[in-house]
Amino acid sequence: MTVDLRIRGGTVHDGTGRAPFPADVLIDGGRIVAVTSHPGDPEAARVIDAQGLAVAPGFIDIHTHSDVSVLLDGRAQSKVHQGVTTEVTGNCGFSPFPLVADHLEDHLDLLAGLGHDPVTPTWTDLDGYADAVTASGVAINVAPLVGHGQLRIAELGMAEEVREDGIAAMRRRLADLLEQGAFGMSTGLTYVPSRYAAWDELVALCSVLAAHGAVYATHSRADVEVGIDEASRLGRATGARIQYSHVALNEPAVWGSAATVLARFEEARRTGADVGCDVYPYAASASALTQYVPAWVQEGGVGAMRSRLSEPAVRRRAEDELASGWGPDGRIPWLWDRVVISRGVPVAGGPAAEGRTIEEASAAAGLSPARYVLELCREGGNLVQVVLFYRSEEDVRTFLRSDLTLLGSDGSAVPLEPGGARPHPRGFGAHTRLLGRYTRELGDLDLTTAVRKMTGAVADRLGLTDRGVLRPGTAADVVVFDPATVADTASFLEPCQAPVGIDLVVVNGTIVVEAGVQTPARPGEVLRAR
Numbered sequence: 001m002t003v004d005l006r007i008r009g010g011t012v013h014d015g016t017g018r019a020p021f022p023a024d025v026l027i028d029g030g031r032i033v034a035v036t037s038h039p040g041d042p043e044a045a046r047v048i049d050a051q052g053l054a055v056a057p058g059f060i061d062i063h064t065h066s067d068v069s070v071l072l073d074g075r076a077q078s079k080v081h082q083g084v085t086t087e088v089t090g091n092c093g094f095s096p097f098p099l100v101a102d103h104l105e106d107h108l109d110l111l112a113g114l115g116h117d118p119v120t121p122t123w124t125d126l127d128g129y130a131d132a133v134t135a136s137g138v139a140i141n142v143a144p145l146v147g148h149g150q151l152r153i154a155e156l157g158m159a160e161e162v163r164e165d166g167i168a169a170m171r172r173r174l175a176d177l178l179e180q181g182a183f184g185m186s187t188g189l190t191y192v193p194s195r196y197a198a199w200d201e202l203v204a205l206c207s208v209l210a211a212h213g214a215v216y217a218t219h220s221r222a223d224v225e226v227g228i229d230e231a232s233r234l235g236r237a238t239g240a241r242i243q244y245s246h247v248a249l250n251e252p253a254v255w256g257s258a259a260t261v262l263a264r265f266e267e268a269r270r271t272g273a274d275v276g277c278d279v280y281p282y283a284a285s286a287s288a289l290t291q292y293v294p295a296w297v298q299e300g301g302v303g304a305m306r307s308r309l310s311e312p313a314v315r316r317r318a319e320d321e322l323a324s325g326w327g328p329d330g331r332i333p334w335l336w337d338r339v340v341i342s343r344g345v346p347v348a349g350g351p352a353a354e355g356r357t358i359e360e361a362s363a364a365a366g367l368s369p370a371r372y373v374l375e376l377c378r379e380g381g382n383l384v385q386v387v388l389f390y391r392s393e394e395d396v397r398t399f400l401r402s403d404l405t406l407l408g409s410d411g412s413a414v415p416l417e418p419g420g421a422r423p424h425p426r427g428f429g430a431h432t433r434l435l436g437r438y439t440r441e442l443g444d445l446d447l448t449t450a451v452r453k454m455t456g457a458v459a460d461r462l463g464l465t466d467r468g469v470l471r472p473g474t475a476a477d478v479v480v481f482d483p484a485t486v487a488d489t490a491s492f493l494e495p496c497q498a499p500v501g502i503d504l505v506v507v508n509g510t511i512v513v514e515a516g517v518q519t520p521a522r523p524g525e526v527l528r529a530r
Helices: 101-112 126-136 148-156 164-179 199-212 224-238 258-270 302-309 312-323 358-365 369-383 393-401 426-441 447-454 456-462
Strands: 002-012 021-028 031-036 043-049 054-057 059-061 084-089 141-144 184-188 215-219 241-244 275-279 285-288 339-343 385-388 405-407 478-481 502-507 510-514
Touching: 002 478, 002 502, 054 059, 054 447, 059 426, 059 447, 059 456, 084 502, 101 148, 101 302, 101 369, 126 141, 148 164, 148 184, 164 199, 184 199, 199 215, 199 224, 215 224, 224 241, 224 258, 224 275, 258 275, 258 393, 275 393, 302 312, 302 369, 312 369, 339 358, 358 369, 393 405, 393 426, 405 426, 405 447, 405 456, 426 447, 447 456
Parallel strands: 002 043, 002 054, 059 084, 084 141, 184 215, 215 241, 241 275, 275 405
Antiparallel strands: 002 021, 021 031, 054 478, 285 385, 339 385, 478 502, 502 510
16 A cells, blocks of 8 residues: 655644654545554655654634635635645625625625625525635635625615514525535624624524534624623523634723633633634734724615715714724724724825825825725725734733634735735734744743644634544644744734745645645635534
8 A cells, every 4th residue: 555645753743732742644535544653654655754843733724814815816825834724714794605696786895894806706605605716726725604794685785673584584594504514604793784783683593503513703892891791691592602703902991901801701611601712813903994983884884884974064973983982982092003004095196005004194195094094984995904003912922821712813815925915914924923922932832732722622613523633534634844943924014924934734635835835736625514
């Protein structure tokens, strides 16, 4: 017998949390056939020496927005160079399905909030989307969630109120998409229209998820305490598995209280909620700018927002409200020098101003910062993206150390040359940053724990049964890296930089990165829940 590939002589971190051990990993037919400490038979068509290196399962990014980007460029460079082999998509209420013809414009406006170039859908559901991804070819795997925003648009358009028959229709459509293999559903409860979902609607949908053993991932209400309590109550009420997305403290008044937030999760678990959370290792966030304007301005979607902001009296009211603050009850003060435009549009005859703060760009345009933000939203809609430096490193480290947290980048799989935009560096370095800065340099985690946060623990949470660990019979997604050198190189000023220290990446048994260089192979798949 001859196997396809033998990774020889490395130190195996198998994703289960057990102590690392020296072993060879044998791969054949896209599967791991052995993890053995006995060199020799069987022979292998390819042998790769991993002496002095760590061998781990391919990293699974539990929170991404690569739904559209993998269609635009299937190389998935920003992720595959980090050792990420599976992207969990459809987060924050955004997904590329379901789509219905009667509301297609609203569907596409919502997708624009991901910050990528537009696509022309040839699909309406998960099956069709999977066919499109497969036809275009992708280097890594995609594990899709259903975005509640798209689900709601499909049945209700951009309406705020929901009738009982509308909830019933959403339940039926969600069940159908779960039958097609979606791993769960996500909400984006600060985004229109997901933010309109009231308790009864969420209970009805989470009950469907629970019946299918699927996950509920939530980008919560802006107040973290309210968000955790709502998510925990949903878990207790429905039995759904709850994943609280990108936990963070964005309000300066509560910086330093991450331990208190984690205690709320622990209490929720003690009282019967199956709840966990994920975090990315940066003290800054990024999102569509539109989510920060007053809710009434966003009502009805991008087209309605543009129409409102064209009325001078309405615009003045919106400017006054926006200038007073953002977040829960507008209580977070605007620090305009901490808000950086990562993808913009021309305003007042000026340039798109990527890489500049709102303070700088608004001054150059001769507008107040709040007025400039409204003009950006009016001109660019959900396409406009910003980075907010509203977090503390102390909180990030506290969250990362917790057993409750998994690593999710909240980024996308994009090219290393993204055409002038300055996206958040998390999409280029989150996983290697955990291994380098927070594990090797700061010692916040040991290497085995760090690997598990990105592999086996993620697979367990998602219900992904054949990935995330290195054992015979599982899919051959493998990363080989140098623990002594692995590090992110992406910065906020120069984000589109590949990391260092990732030597080999294997996806479904095929090498996609070797000696740090990406191959032309695109062996990725759209995975389905079983």
